Amino acid sequence: MLPSCHKLFVVSAIVAFPGCALWGAQKPPQNPPAGDPEVAIVPRSKPAAEAQRARPDIRIDATLVLIPVTVTDPMNRFVTGLEKENFKLFEDKTEQAITQFSSEDAPVSVGVIFDCSGSMGSKLEKSRLAVAQFFKTANPEDESFLVQFNDGAQLVQPFTSNLEEIQNRLTFTQSKGRTALLDAVYLGLHEMKKGRNPRKALLIISDGGDNNSRYTESEIKNLVKEADVQIYAIGIYEPVGSRGRTAEELEGPGLLTEIAEQTGGRQYAVENLNELPDIAAKIGVELRNQYILGFSPVNRARDGKYRRVQVKLTPPRGLPPLRAYWRMGYYAPSQ
Numbered sequence: 018m019l020p021s022c023h024k025l026f027v028v029s030a031i032v033a034f035p036g037c038a039l040w041g042a043q044k045p046p047q048n049p050p051a052g053d054p055e056v057a058i059v060p061r062s063k064p065a066a067e068a069q070r071a072r073p074d075i076r077i078d079a080t081l082v083l084i085p086v087t088v089t090d091p092m093n094r095f096v097t098g099l100e101k102e103n104f105k106l107f108e109d110k111t112e113q114a115i116t117q118f119s120s121e122d123a124p125v126s127v128g129v130i131f132d133c134s135g136s137m138g139s140k141l142e143k144s145r146l147a148v149a150q151f152f153k154t155a156n157p158e159d160e161s162f163l164v165q166f167n168d169g170a171q172l173v174q175p176f177t178s179n180l181e182e183i184q185n186r187l188t189f190t191q192s193k194g195r196t197a198l199l200d201a202v203y204l205g206l207h208e209m210k211k212g213r214n215p216r217k218a219l220l221i222i223s224d225g226g227d228n229n230s231r232y233t234e235s236e237i238k239n240l241v242k243e244a245d246v247q248i249y250a251i252g253i254y255e256p257v258g259s260r261g262r263t264a265e266e267l268e269g270p271g272l273l274t275e276i277a278e279q280t281g282g283r284q285y286a287v288e289n290l291n292e293l294p295d296i297a298a299k300i301g302v303e304l305r306n307q308y309i310l311g312f313s314p315v316n317r318a319r320d321g322k323y324r325r326v327q328v329k330l331t332p333p334r335g336l337p338p339l340r341a342y343w344r345m346g347y348y349a350p351s352q
Contacts, residue, residue, distance in 0.1 A: 117311025
């Protein structure tokens, strides 16, 4: 039982369905309804208007690095309403002064990476619905593109603000061929360079590991570390005991988890297809419930080296243990 001054209120966030460069947090309603387990709100000690506002991307220039952070409680609900003093930020184990702090929603450039390989046949319908539910959480100023992959990866729909265009494209998707997952991630990161919003994310929907890409796992992991793009993945897997799981499919969860967590995102494993739409909507809400921490690095060397970032929480007294997700690091400029 929490003290009354730190009671966790619940906000309706997930769309009901029958059956980490991201981002800002949704502002809680005046009277948040009870019963929805998705967003926990910590009462603010200061008016939200007093918070410093920052452009919520992840980049480094001469003076400022911006890191998006998601915070969850033991029930995996998103925790909003924390203040700057509830965070500590370190670069290569050296504490940094947080000079920018914000928790507001802002437009996102999103790439959908959609698996249409032969094994996706029975999963396509629910996967299409998952994309539709994800888009229901979108900001009106968002833009998105669609990459589909089987034997190879193809940009099916370039960036558009009309999200129905992507859903219309998915209507005609057919299942065939092998799985060039890594090539699709490469194409998605390349296309993301054209995004107009500073906040950028990829949503991967796939049912297994890679078995047909030209790019290697190490090449893609290095590319992901360099890109200011947060990656979320929904892995649709056969049960562990299933005889139908190939060696690549067995490696799929580990591959997607490593790629996603490096960027501050997450991988969600799905065995029940009916869970797909709600999980996709949950990811959309997570993009809207993030804190942005900005700091001017103590280390001013422009050496092009990778610098590791760590975030520690100091939550208000009386709250349960909280968990933070953030981008693990960035490359310093080389000149």
